[in-house]
Amino acid sequence: QSVLTQPPSVSGAPGQRVTISCTGSSSNIGAGYDVHWYQQLPGTAPKLLISGNNNRPSGVPDRFSGSKSGTSASLAITGLQAEDEADYFCQSYDSSLSGPWVFGGGTKLTVL
Amino acid sequence: EVQLVEAGGGLVKPGGSLRLSCAASGFTFSSYTMNWVRQAPGKGLEWVSSISSNSIYISYVDSVKGRFTISRDNAKKSLYLQMNSLRAEDTGVYYCARRWAEAGAFEYWGQGKLVTVSS
Numbered sequence: 209q210s211v212l213t214q215p216p217s218v219s220g221a222p223g224q225r226v227t228i229s230c231t232g233s234s235s236n237i238g239a240g241y242d243v244h245w246y247q248q249l250p251g252t253a254p255k256l257l258i259s260g261n262n263n264r265p266s267g268v269p270d271r272f273s274g275s276k277s278g279t280s281a282s283l284a285i286t287g288l289q290a291e292d293e294a295d296y297f298c299q300s301y302d303s304s305l306s307g308p309w310v311f312g313g314g315t316k317l318t319v320l
Numbered sequence: 321e322v323q324l325v326e327a328g329g330g331l332v333k334p335g336g337s338l339r340l341s342c343a344a345s346g347f348t349f350s351s352y353t354m355n356w357v358r359q360a361p362g363k364g365l366e367w368v369s370s371i372s373s374n375s376i377y378i379s380y381v382d383s384v385k386g387r388f389t390i391s392r393d394n395a396k397k398s399l400y401l402q403m404n405s406l407r408a409e410d411t412g413v414y415y416c417a418r419r420w421a422e423a424g425a426f427e428y429w430g431q432g433k434l435v436t437v438s439s
Contacts, residue, residue, distance in 0.1 A: 210364060244425035246365075253415055253432050254357075254365065259425040297365055301423035307381040308423075309355070309367040 211236065211305070212298050212312035219318040220288045228283045228315045230298030236310060238279035241301040245274055245283045248295040248314075257296070258283060285317070293319045322346040322428045324416050329433030336406050336437070342399040342416030342430055350394035353377075353419045355426060356401050358435075360412040369401065370419070384410075406437045 213231040220226040230243060237243055245258040256265055258274035261281065271292075273284045281300075285292055298312040328340040342354070356368040369380045369390040378390055389402040399416050413434050417426040 241423050242425075246426075253429040254426075255429065256425050256427055259427070265427075299365075299425065307367060307379060309370070309419075309426075311365040311367070314364045 210313040211302055211310040212300060214296075214298060214312035214315045216313070217316045217318065219320055220285075221320045222288055222290065224288045225284065225286045226288060226317065227285075228296050228298075228317070230281045230283070230300075230312050232279050232281075232300060232302075234279060235304035236279075236300045236302040237276065237281055239303060241303070243274065243276050243281035244299045245272075246297045246299065248297065250294070254297065288319055290319050293317055322418070324418065324428060324430035326414065326416055326430045326433040329414065329435045331436045331438065332406055333439050334407060334437055337402070337404045338406065338435060339403070340401040340414055340416075340433055340435070344397045344399065344418075347418070349392075349397040350374075354392060354399045355417045355419055356390065356399075357415045357417050357426065357429075358410075358412045359415070359432075360409075363412070368414070371399070403435070406435075408437050411435060411437045 242260045246254040247257045248254045261276040262274040271286045295314045297314045302308045302310045323345045325343045332338050353372050355370045371390045387405045391400045413432040415432045416430045418428045
């Protein structure tokens with residue numbers, strides 16, 4: 209059971225907008241710690257997609273955006289493309305744990 | 321260009337040992353906290369261990385404490401993970417990853433190395 213909760217799967221048609229939620233608690237997201245998002249294409253290593261809640265590293269299209277409110281965060285993808293089909297993971301910091309770097313269970317995005 | 325290249329994975333019997341290494345290039349290795357993150361087959365990501373830039377601060381996930389040892393050699397720009405008393409549940413792909421700040425993101429990842437613990 210992951211400390212951060214994500215839906216196992218989401219789907220959308222090309223061109224549509226999808227969102228992926230990440231729900232935490234008062235010891236991680238709710239405590240003010242940043243949420244980061246990673247994209248893992250099939251058979252590859254995770255890649256940082258969004259850092260610090262809503263910052264895109266160089267090279268990440270502006271179709272990807274992040275937000276945070278209370279004990280939850282969301283990743284939004286607009287103008288969905290076939291190449292966006294991947295697993296997406298949220299990650300934050302949990303001050304109540306001895307190993308504080310925690311991930312969500314991951315969400316599989318299917319482009320219909 | 322930042323590059324992290326892992327080596328040393330493979331098949332090992334339960335109770336056995338394996339050493340992973342991660343060669344870094346393209347950045348000042350000695351300035352960054354380095355980490356190991358693993359992914360069991362078909363599962364999510366799990367942080368395993370971290371080591372600060374000067375090796376003073378080291379931490380492990382509870383499930384590997386006393387069995388795994390993280391280390392680094394800043395002169396060789398290399399990160400290591402010595403894994404002893406391996407269990408079936410340690411099976412997975414192990415990634416080395418760079419992290420800038422305590423609560424920061426894992427900015428760069430290696431390609432990963434598969435470790436399979438099976439008799």
